[in-house]
Amino acid sequence: MMLPRPTLKITEVFASVQGEGLRQGEPTIFVRFSGCNLRCAFCDTKYAWTGGKERTRDEVMAEVRGLRNDFPAAWVCLTGGEPLLQDISGLVRDLKKEGLQVQAETNGTVDRLLAVDWYTVSPKPPEYAVERRFLKTAREVKLVVSRGMSLAIVRGVRKEFPPGTPIFLQPESNRRPGAAKAMEILQQGLKEGLENIRVSVQLHKVLGIQ
Numbered sequence: 001m002m003l004p005r006p007t008l009k010i011t012e013v014f015a016s017v018q019g020e021g022l023r024q025g026e027p028t029i030f031v032r033f034s035g036c037n038l039r040c041a042f043c044d045t046k047y048a049w050t051g052g053k054e055r056t057r058d059e060v061m062a063e064v065r066g067l068r069n070d071f072p073a074a075w076v077c078l079t080g081g082e083p084l085l086q087d088i089s090g091l092v093r094d095l096k097k098e099g100l101q102v103q104a105e106t107n108g109t110v111d112r113l114l115a116v117d118w119y120t121v122s123p124k125p126p127e128y129a130v131e132r133r134f135l136k137t138a139r140e141v142k143l144v145v146s147r148g149m150s151l152a153i154v155r156g157v158r159k160e161f162p163p164g165t166p167i168f169l170q171p172e173s174n175r176r177p178g179a180a181k182a183m184e185i186l187q188q189g190l191k192e193g194l195e196n197i198r199v200s201v202q203l204h205k206v207l208g209i210q
């Protein structure tokens, strides 16, 4: 019988505010998992693709508790890389037991059931395909607006998710070309009646914080 790996591969654990999406600005402890199954050209966390340190759940919990002593955030965000590539269900249980709210940021390609409070799903090129589970469970959808983004892609993603789930058009690294494109897509989308799409920024990059 194969035993589950006793450790998780982690790039970093840190305290900050959530920079993206509906939870923007909220105090959050981040756990960044190492490894990703995709290789997006615009990825701003390439340093998490490889490497990372093996840590037990207890070690991660100790680190989260330590950070919360100075920064008592109510939320923990599990991010990456792609956090769902590893079996993080035990850690989610531990965090919930501690009374924390848990957000998971995923590209939506790994079908894993977790007892998290909040899924942020960010479909990625070239297919922008996500596992069915996330169509209903996503609280928000994030699309990075880089050169390859188009109204057709946004239209396709909008069709997949329920109209009540907001879609964020997030210009790549807050840059002007992405912002102009996001506004153009927003305008065209509005004209053809696409619901619940909005333009956003990465707050942490505006403020120059981690």
Ligand code: SF4
Binding pocket: 036, 037, 038, 039, 040, 042, 043, 044, 045, 046, 080, 081, 082, 107, 124
């Ligand atoms: S899915 Fe996310 S972490 Fe993975 S390569 Fe793409 S942007 Fe980077």
